[in-house]
Amino acid sequence: MAERAKVAVLISGSGTNMAALLYASRLPDCPYEIVLVASNKPEAAGLRLAEAEGVRTFALPHKGMSREEHDAAMEAEVLASGARFIALAGYMRILSEEFVARWDGRMVNIHPSLLPRYTGLHTHQRAIDAGDSHGGCTVHLVTADLDEGPVLGQVPVAIQPGDTADTLAARVLIAEHQLYSRCLAALAAQGTSPEWLTAQVRARAMALPEAEETLSHGMACFGIIKGKKFAYVSSDHHGDGRVSLLVKISGLDEQEQLIESDSTRFFRPAHFGDGWIAIRLDHGETEWDDIAEWLQRSWTAVAPRRFAAMMEF
Structure with missing residues (x-):
């Protein structure tokens, strides 16, 4: 619990x-x-x-x-x-x-x-x-x-x-x-319900240009239409007991820095590699503006260059 x-x-x-x-x-x-x-x-x-x-x-x-x-x-x-x-x-x-x-x-x-x-x-x-x-x-x-x-x-x-x-x-x-x-x-x-937390992420992810939602390995998954994935919401992923947002980052150095800065919030998601970070959503004190920024950054990391102008809104 x-x-x-x-x-x-x-x-x-x-x-x-x-x-x-x-x-x-x-x-x-x-x-x-x-x-x-x-x-x-x-x-x-x-x-x-x-x-x-x-x-x-x-x-x-x-x-x-x-x-x-x-x-x-x-x-x-x-x-x-x-x-x-x-x-x-x-x-x-x-x-x-x-x-x-x-x-x-x-x-x-x-x-x-x-x-x-x-x-x-x-x-x-x-x-x-x-x-x-x-x-x-x-x-x-x-x-x-x-x-x-x-x-x-x-x-x-x-x-x-x-x-x-x-x-x-x-x-x-x-x-x-x-x-x-x-x-x-x-x-x-x-504030800790997987359904409610997923809905909060969904509202922000789907507000990004050309975004679509699919289901991947039982997780809500957000990507660019006919393109790469930029976010997942995991609930008890591989039995970790957590509800988390998974987004793209620059690599291992950033991943280690984030985890070192706040290991209760950030962690390395299993089977996702160095280019992703997991952000806990179920601690009850999520800053949703911050989550929106993480989603936008992750979207930008995978978006084709022709989509760059879409973020100027």
């Missing part, structure tokens, strides 16, 4: 959703671990629970601080914990646009309605008043627009005759506890 993704959870209260995420992370096949629970309220009950479970905690009241100052202090603690993802779990603070932008695609929230219906507060009463058949909950990526980020998952919850906002909320909370951990697990695993 790949190294588990580190997650920080921000709370402001009892932390029931944080607890659901935490206990789900203790299952043997969970792809994430909770490394920090932080709050803007030192008295938050969820902090005591996290401490009892041996999770690092941090609290900083926001009173007297600007939004940007408080966000910066919270983020510094998140980064110090090594977290790659942030889960908001009843965190009753609107985050600054700069904070949100820095965690684009890596910060999630759960909302007690079936978005896009009923953003904001009082969602259960609004669903009842509207005569809806169902309330529910939604896990979504956090964007600068409140409760409007891409939806990762939803669970509808039936509204029964005589329901109040409180009775409906109690059942929706059960659904939240089921949904949140599953969506977070899917997001955390995405």
Whole structure:
């Protein structure tokens, strides 16, 4: 199993959703671990629970601080914990646009309605008043627009005759506890999934001029139409247990230099010789702009001279 993704959870209260995420992370096949629970309220009950479970905690009241100052202090603690993802779990603070932008695609929230219906507060009463058949909950990526980020998952919850906002909320909370951990697990695993990683390479490789995809020895293989191959994506190639991009390089000297500079990222691919390097994709921190540059360089190495002008775009 790949190294588990580190997650920080921000709370402001009892932390029931944080607890659901935490206990789900203790299952043997969970792809994430909770490394920090932080709050803007030192008295938050969820902090005591996290401490009892041996999770690092941090609290900083926001009173007297600007939004940007408080966000910066919270983020510094998140980064110090090594977290790659942030889960908001009843965190009753609107985050600054700069904070949100820095965690684009890596910060999630759960909302007690079936978005896009009923953003904001009082969602259960609004669903009842509207005569809806169902309330529910939604896990979504956090964007600068409140409760409007891409939806990762939803669970509808039936509204029964005589329901109040409180009775409906109690059942929706059960659904939240089921949904949140599953969506977070899917997001955390995405960065190490062979299918997702291959799709990321494919999108960048196929954007290059005259590129085509084939299958070679069970690997996704990218080349120039009726020409040479410039990239492969290997998954457990010859039992190495890694998902990697294989691209062309200048030769043995460069191969040795790359491996010496970072042996956790670069390695010599079996049966490919001195003119190739393998770049690990499954460590969860891939810089995709860098991968695009490697693909472009490799394409250039095998492209006929008449294609050189195509790269001037």
